[in-house]
Amino acid sequence: MHRKVLVLNSGSSSVKYRLFDLDVERVLVSGVIERIGESSVGPPDGNGEESFADHRQAIAEVMRKLRESGELLDSNELYAIGHRVVHGGEIFRSAVIVDDAVIEAIRAAFPLAPLQNPPNLLGIEVCRELWPGVPQVAVFDTAFHLSMPPHAYRYALPDTFYRDHGIRRYGFHGTSFAYVAKRAAAYLGRPLESCNFIALHLGNGASAVAIKRGRSVDTSMGMTPLAGLIMGTRCGDIDPGVLLYLINSGICSTADLDWLLSRNSGLKGLVGANDMREILRLAAAGDGDACLAVEMYCYAIKKYIGGYLAILGNIDALIFTAGIGEHAAPIRYKVCSGLEPCGIAIDIRKNAVDPNETAELQAVHSRTKILIVPTDEELEIAREAAAVMDARVAGFNG
Numbered sequence: 001m002h003r004k005v006l007v008l009n010s011g012s013s014s015v016k017y018r019l020f021d022l023d024v025e026r027v028l029v030s031g032v033i034e035r036i037g038e039s040s041v042g043p044p045d046g047n048g049e050e051s052f053a054d055h056r057q058a059i060a061e062v063m064r065k066l067r068e069s070g071e072l073l074d075s076n077e078l079y080a081i082g083h084r085v086v087h088g089g090e091i092f093r094s095a096v097i098v099d100d101a102v103i104e105a106i107r108a109a110f111p112l113a114p115l116q117n118p119p120n121l122l123g124i125e126v127c128r129e130l131w132p133g134v135p136q137v138a139v140f141d142t143a144f145h146l147s148m149p150p151h152a153y154r155y156a157l158p159d160t161f162y163r164d165h166g167i168r169r170y171g172f173h174g175t176s177f178a179y180v181a182k183r184a185a186a187y188l189g190r191p192l193e194s195c196n197f198i199a200l201h202l203g204n205g206a207s208a209v210a211i212k213r214g215r216s217v218d219t220s221m222g223m224t225p226l227a228g229l230i231m232g233t234r235c236g237d238i239d240p241g242v243l244l245y246l247i248n249s250g251i252c253s254t255a256d257l258d259w260l261l262s263r264n265s266g267l268k269g270l271v272g273a274n275d276m277r278e279i280l281r282l283a284a285a286g287d288g289d290a291c292l293a294v295e296m297y298c299y300a301i302k303k304y305i306g307g308y309l310a311i312l313g314n315i316d317a318l319i320f321t322a323g324i325g326e327h328a329a330p331i332r333y334k335v336c337s338g339l340e341p342c343g344i345a346i347d348i349r350k351n352a353v354d355p356n357e358t359a360e361l362q363a364v365h366s367r368t369k370i371l372i373v374p375t376d377e378e379l380e381i382a383r384e385a386a387a388v389m390d391a392r393v394a395g396f397n398g
């Protein structure tokens, strides 16, 4: 029987799903169910989008769609269900098969990722209830970064805040970084353990990572996914004194602040839009806010590249990935321009491509390669879930 793996990425109001046949590395079915928990706004004449009251209904609908596709007639055909879990704290160094203890540990990390972990866990619990016989595997965004040394992950706060409250840098997008680092090493024909990379995941959320000999040694996100680069709706790095000032002066309540920093800052706060395509259009038309936002966005990335070059010494490649990294040529160009003294020189003609596979963008005189490596978080989750299951099966047989 082929190893069919279902991957679920449960967000607060959506469930993205993909069914893989891993033995032939083929996507059998994929889709997204959105607007979970919103009441249907469309007219009751069939033109309104379907809406689902909760994740249970949405996941039952995923199962219905899978059956309808003919690719999965029975849940017994599933080798595993892989789930994206954003925060695994310090406990989970790799993907794990979900049991009651794993569920409790994911729940314990709720305060560290209040927007992401609750819907992630809900997805797991609903699947366990609907298909109790199918193994569930949790794959954590944080796992890849647990290789960071203490001088990179600790904050300069009294020890007790780390020891008793888990306050430290964790970092995210680890599934994406693990995938692109492996792809880049394979592309270069080198063992991953010999490669130094700086990778930039620039999607709605965005982060940078310094990879030394194949492992994360520093990253721009922090205890939560708010820190680091400027993002679609998140502010990135900010003086913590600003937050104290806003609260103490009564300008913002803590609830206001939460909403401001997560949902109304970043590109959205600066321009009023968070889609980079629109921002680039506005900037090209001379819109002052959009021009400033693009300048700030690239400047923040540049500072991380400089910092990571300083800690890595030399790199084998600068890697761009995710929606903006893969498709926004003007952003890549602006990020790289001026880095020639650091050995990073982009070729304007090569940069104009929009490939769907790994591509090189560096000029002939560039010391460092500049790569676009399209990410595939769902495939990485499917592979990690299958690997955990293979190990269990081998354990039973051995």
Ligand SMILES: Nc1ncnc2c1ncn2[C@@H]1O[C@H](COP(=O)(O)OP(=O)(O)O)[C@@H](O)[C@H]1O
Pocket: 202, 203, 204, 205, 232, 274, 275, 276, 277, 278, 280, 322, 323, 324, 327, 328, 329
């Ligand atoms: N051709 C393009 N040019 C510029 N930006 C793009 C292009 N295609 C996608 N993007 C941007 O990519 C971002 C979304 O990235 P993506 O990785 O899909 O996000 P998510 O984090 O939601 O998975 C958006 O800001 C979108 O505008």
Ligand SMILES: CC(=O)OP(=O)(O)O
Pocket: 086, 141, 172, 173, 203, 204, 205, 206, 225
């Ligand atoms: C952790 C995080 O920022 O995820 P996303 O990019 O999916 O928002």
Ligand SMILES: [Mg+2]
Pocket: 203, 204, 205, 322
């Ligand atoms: Mg993403």
